């Protein structure tokens with residue numbers, strides 16, 4: 001019997017990278033899983049894969065930056081699963097870095113719309129369920145939101161991730177007495193499609209532990225934060241970066 005038996009985890013950005021790895025780990029540990037993302041093909045494939053592990057799993061095609069889609073999706077999740085215990089706010093984009101005077105306004109907006117406003121939409125719609133279950137939220141920030149070094153000229157990305165950290169702090173402080181824990185992870189350089197064809201070996205040289213981690217390494221931290229072993233943790237901003245932010 002897994003540690004999340006009978007629990008329901010909702011994961012945004014579940015169709016790839018860290019989200020997909022975390023969805024899989026929750027399912028392996030006994031949770032039922034609601035997968036949110038835009039790519040229907042990848043979402044359906046993951047739904048099929050996790051269902052084979054014995055989990056109740058549904059994929060919901062949804063753009064987190066669209067408030068109407070998020071509202072409909074949250075309602076459907078409530079109907080399909082009846083309760084929600086864990087929300088992993090993970091969906092995010094990292095658009096090309098460039099100087100501010102060259103950056104398209106659309107890129108700035110798209111970054112904020114997904115990375116922080118989308119997180120607000122999803123949290124707003126699922127909070128009533130988390131209140132009822134005394135559940136927990138884990139937000140995916142980045143070390144780029146902690147310090148300038150990691151992300152060079154990623155002005156919009158870094159600023160959006162700094163906003164994720166402050167959003168997490170506010171929620172942790174205010175939701176504690178309502179029984180909801182809120183923590184924020186700050187991954188460093190993780191080997192997922194968001195990195196594109198960037199040279200992992202060059203990144204590895206800048207990481208004290210000497211390697212770029214897999215998304216599964218982050219998934220383990222997320223499931224720890226969602227577990228009873230982390231029952232006294234809230235408001236934590238946790239780098240998962242092999243020391244890259246030092």
Ligand SMILES: NC(=O)c1ccc[n+]([C@@H]2O[C@H](COP(=O)([O-])OP(=O)(O)OC[C@H]3O[C@@H](n4cnc5c(N)ncnc54)[C@H](OP(=O)(O)O)[C@@H]3O)[C@@H](O)[C@H]2O)c1
Nearest residue numbers: 013015016017018037038039063064091092142190192194
């Ligand atoms: N990899 C790293 O080095 C690293 C480091 C620090 C933080 N992070 C953060 O980790 C999170 C996951 O990224 P990843 O590395 O796993 O990259 P990834 O493989 O590109 O995954 C990004 C996920 O976000 C989803 N997504 C993007 N925009 C969305 C939207 N508008 N609505 C719904 N889903 C959306 C994508 O799904 P669809 O395309 O199906 O919508 C995809 O599942 C992001 O927040 C990222 O900023 C990553």
